[in-house]
Amino acid sequence: MAKLLIAGGAGFIGSHTTLLLLEAGHQVVVLDNFSTSSPESLQRVAQLAGSSASARLCLVEGDIRDPGSLDQAFQTTSAPCDAVIHFAGLKAVAQSVHQPLLYWDVNVGGSQRLLAAMERHGCHTLVFSSSATVYGYPDRIPIPETAALQPINPYGHTKAAVEQMLADLASNEAGPAASGPSRWRIARLRYFNPVGAHASGRIGEDPLGPPDNLFPFVSQVAVGRRQRLKIFGADWPTPDGTGIRDYIHVMDLAEGHLAALEALWNEPPQLLTLNLGSGRGHSVLEVVQAFEAASGRPVPYDLLPRRAGDAAESVADPTEAHRRLGWRAQRDLATICSDGWHWQSLNPEGYGSGPA
């Protein structure tokens, strides 16, 4: 059993990963300020895990920018922390354009404080949530990890900056007077488009306000919370004219984190950089049709002009993740849609719907 600190563990990806870690027998300390999530997600994680596993879950409500909260999270038990998974951050591209300083403060400043706390508490194993957004307009499809990093918005810049901070740490020598290699074991995981929900339908994605991403928008239209879907761009150079993305089931993503942790623990200190995607691209219209089939509900939509900053296509080359971790996304678009619909139909207002 390892002791893990999960920063941002109440959020969409964090809650699913926390559940998997508890089921795998680990002790989990979640540090979260609930700025974009609800404590209800962790209550449901605890119920799904069952009473004996949930006894290994502990919550510290606090901000990663606050050294006191970080110290408290590292010191919840006397056992040393074996690794940190760092999900905490802000991820809305449009908001990042309007509030770049907030994004640099939370995503970059917060990561720096978290890393400093890891140093203080002698923990040098980290899995970091990066994003395919660091590739900007990709110069080839599918996108390998060696593609140029050319983010095109403040959110992407903050992810690329943290990636650089981690590369600097990983190449640093161990301590001021030492000459050995770095002690840091770091995985930078570049997620493509995380979607879907736990098969129970009890935890899932619950964005605050109008969703920034396609998938929660589609499911909120299907459940009647929003009237029509807006599709930006029907004249892209793709078979049906709508944009193509690589959608990855959130449980596949959670399993990728466990595989990354195992690799970091079992191999010498290293900096791993991996795409977590399915390697399959689906257009917006394919997603709409698949969701209509899974839900039995219509998803009416309007075709609008392209939006600045969107790319025609973004699909991962996941070969390296399979080679290094033995991991591969298992769940297809139909499963993504049926699990996503299960969550949305049981919880039409998200965690605000009350007990599901």
Ligand SMILES: NC(=O)c1ccc[n+]([C@@H]2O[C@H](COP(=O)([O-])OP(=O)(O)OC[C@H]3O[C@@H](n4cnc5c(N)ncnc54)[C@H](O)[C@@H]3O)[C@@H](O)[C@H]2O)c1
């Ligand atoms: N969901 C996506 O489409 C996607 C894609 C690529 C990368 N990512 C990255 O993965 C990570 C998790 O994303 P998610 O979809 O689960 O988002 P989310 O908003 O659901 O979860 C983020 C969690 O971090 C917490 N948090 C935010 N700022 C914090 C702070 N200062 N201190 C403590 N906790 C804080 C939030 O309350 C929330 O629980 C993020 O870093 C995001 O940038 C997400």
